[in-house]
Amino acid sequence: MSVSGKPSLGSQARREEGVAWLFLAPSLVLFAVFTGLPVISAFFISFTHWDLFNPPRLALFDNYIALWNDPIFRQVLGNTGYYVALAVPLQMLLGLLCALGLNRGVPGQGVFRVIYFLPVVTSTVAAGLVWAWLFNSNFGLINMGLSLLGASELPKWLVSSRWAMPAVIAVSVWQGLGYAMVLFLAGLQNIRRDVYEAAAIDGATGLTRLWYITLPLLSPMTFFVLIISIIGSFQVFELVYVMTKAGPSNATNTLVFFIYQNGFMFYQMGIASAAAMVLFLIVLALTLVQYRLQNRWVHYE
Amino acid sequence: MNSARSTPTAVDWLIFLLLLAGALLMCGPFIWMISTSLKPSAEVFRFPPTLLSADPQPGNYARIFSTIPFGQAIGNSVIVATSVTLLQLVVCSMAAYAFACLRFRGREVLFLIYLAALMVPSQVTLIPNFILIRNLGWIDTYQGLILPYAFSSFGTFLLRQYMKTIPAELIEAARIDGANHLQIYAGVVLPLSLPALGALAIFTFVAQWNNFLWPLITTSKPSMQVTTVALASLQGQFNTDWPLLMTGSVLAIVPMLIVFALGNRSFISGITTGSFGGR
Numbered sequence: 001m002s003v004s005g006k007p008s009l010g011s012q013a014r015r016e017e018g019v020a021w022l023f024l025a026p027s028l029v030l031f032a033v034f035t036g037l038p039v040i041s042a043f044f045i046s047f048t049h050w051d052l053f054n055p056p057r058l059a060l061f062d063n064y065i066a067l068w069n070d071p072i073f074r075q076v077l078g079n080t081g082y083y084v085a086l087a088v089p090l091q092m093l094l095g096l097l098c099a100l101g102l103n104r105g106v107p108g109q110g111v112f113r114v115i116y117f118l119p120v121v122t123s124t125v126a127a128g129l130v131w132a133w134l135f136n137s138n139f140g141l142i143n144m145g146l147s148l149l150g151a152s153e154l155p156k157w158l159v160s161s162r163w164a165m166p167a168v169i170a171v172s173v174w175q176g177l178g179y180a181m182v183l184f185l186a187g188l189q190n191i192r193r194d195v196y197e198a199a200a201i202d203g204a205t206g207l208t209r210l211w212y213i214t215l216p217l218l219s220p221m222t223f224f225v226l227i228i229s230i231i232g233s234f235q236v237f238e239l240v241y242v243m244t245k246a247g248p249s250n251a252t253n254t255l256v257f258f259i260y261q262n263g264f265m266f267y268q269m270g271i272a273s274a275a276a277m278v279l280f281l282i283v284l285a286l287t288l289v290q291y292r293l294q295n296r297w298v299h300y301e
Numbered sequence: 302m303n304s305a306r307s308t309p310t311a312v313d314w315l316i317f318l319l320l321l322a323g324a325l326l327m328c329g330p331f332i333w334m335i336s337t338s339l340k341p342s343a344e345v346f347r348f349p350p351t352l353l354s355a356d357p358q359p360g361n362y363a364r365i366f367s368t369i370p371f372g373q374a375i376g377n378s379v380i381v382a383t384s385v386t387l388l389q390l391v392v393c394s395m396a397a398y399a400f401a402c403l404r405f406r407g408r409e410v411l412f413l414i415y416l417a418a419l420m421v422p423s424q425v426t427l428i429p430n431f432i433l434i435r436n437l438g439w440i441d442t443y444q445g446l447i448l449p450y451a452f453s454s455f456g457t458f459l460l461r462q463y464m465k466t467i468p469a470e471l472i473e474a475a476r477i478d479g480a481n482h483l484q485i486y487a488g489v490v491l492p493l494s495l496p497a498l499g500a501l502a503i504f505t506f507v508a509q510w511n512n513f514l515w516p517l518i519t520t521s522k523p524s525m526q527v528t529t530v531a532l533a534s535l536q537g538q539f540n541t542d543w544p545l546l547m548t549g550s551v552l553a554i555v556p557m558l559i560v561f562a563l564g565n566r567s568f569i570s571g572i573t574t575g576s577f578g579g580r
Contacts, residue, residue, distance in 0.1 A: 019482045020405035027396035030452035038429035101316045115324045121561045123511040125529040126550035130334040139346045186573035276425045287420045
C-alpha cells in the first residue's frame, strides 16, 4: 500500500502507539495496584487462614466448607435474598410510577424530580441515623404516630427479629426509588413521539397505550434497572451497620456485613475473602444472565 | 409529552396529588431530622411529638463541634472528596483520550478489561487493599483514603463515550496545524468534553463524600475520620442523644444538597449516559 512517498506512516503509527501507552500509564498502574492484583489476591487469600498478625497458612477449601456448614452464613444468604427480593421490585415499581407520572408533564415536575432524587445523594449513614430514630420503638415518630392512631400493639421495629429487616427494606426503597425513577424517565424520553402519534391514530389511549406501547418500548431500560438494582442490593451494608448492626441476633446480617464482620472484627481474612468470592460469583452470574436474557426478553424499537 | 394538551384532566390532577403526597413522604425524614436537631435533649422523648420546639436549641450546632472533632471530619471529607475528584478527572480523561482518539494494539482488549472491572463488587478488593494499605503504613493517612479511588472504570467509560462523539475532523485539523497529542488532549478534547467532565466530577464528589466502608476500616484516629465515619462513631458514643445525632446528620447532608442543587442536571446525565452505554 504505502509503496512510495510515505515511509513515515509506519513510524507515525508507532509513535501514536507510544503516546497512547503514555496516556494510559497512570490508569494502568492504579488499576493494577488497586483492582487487578487485589482481585487475584482475594482469590488466593480465600484459600488461607490469615489473622493478619501471623503469617497466612494454607487452608485449601476449609473456608468454603466452613461457610457451607455455618448456619449463620446460611441465614446471611437468606436475609440478603429476602432483602433483594423485596427491595428491588418495590424500588422499581415506585420509581416507574413516579417516572410515568412526571413524564405526563404535571406542574412542578422539575421540583418533584429533585425531591424524589434527594435521598439518592444523601449519605446513607445520615439517612440510616434519621430512620433509626423514626423507627425507635419507644420514642420514634412512627410508633408515636401509630399509637395516636389508636394502634395498641406496636412493632418493636429494629429490635424485633421479625420487623427489623422490613424496616431496613423500607429505608432502602425510600433511598433507591429516585435512582430508578431517573433512569426510567430517561428511558421514557427516549421513546420516539411518532410511535405515540401512530398509536393515537389507531385509537389507543390511556392504559392500552401504557401496556402495549410504553412498557414494551421501555423494557431495555427496565432490564438494565433490574440488573443494576439487584447487583447494588446484594451489596447492602451501610443501612445495616447504622440501623441494626446486623441484629437482633443476625436477623439483618447481610453478605457484605458478614464480610466486614469476619474481616475487620474477627480478623478472619480467609473466611471474609471466601464470602467475598461468593458475592463476586453472584454478581458475575447476574451479569452473565443479563447478557443472555437481554435479547430474548427485551423489545427494541 | 402532553405539552399540546390544553386543559389538565381529572387523571392529571389525581396524579399530581399522588406525586405531592409522595414528595411529602420523601421529605419527611429530612424535616424530622432538622426538627429534632433543634430540640432540647429531653423534648424528643415527649408524647405527643412536637414539630417545632417551643424552646429551640440552635446551640446544638455548636455543641457537636465541641463534643467531637466534627469540623476536622468535615475538612477531611472535603480534602478526600476533592482530591479523588481531581485525580479521577485527570487519570480517567487521559485513559479515555487514548481509547477514543488514539490507535494502538490491544485497545479493544484493554477496554474490555477495564469494563469487566465494573462487575467486580468493591467488597471483593476490600481485604487485599486493606492489607496493602496497612503494609504501606498508610492507615490514618490521606493517601490511603484517596489513592485507591484515583482511577475508575466508570469514569473512563463515561468520558470515552463522550469523546467518541467529538468529530474526528476537529482532531485531524489540530494535527494538521502541528499540534501534538498533549496539545490536542488539553486544548481540543478536554474543553469539548466539559459536560461529561462535569457529570463525572459531581458524581465522584458525591460518592466520595458519602463513602463509608473504606474510611471506616482505614482510619482509627478521630483526627483522620471523615464525616460519615465521625457520624457513625458519634452514634456509638451518644446513642440516645438524638438532637446531637440529627445535628451531625444535617451537617453531613447539607453540603451534598448544595452540590446537587448546583449540578443536578449533569449528575443525572452522568447516571443516564452510563445506562445507555451499558446496554
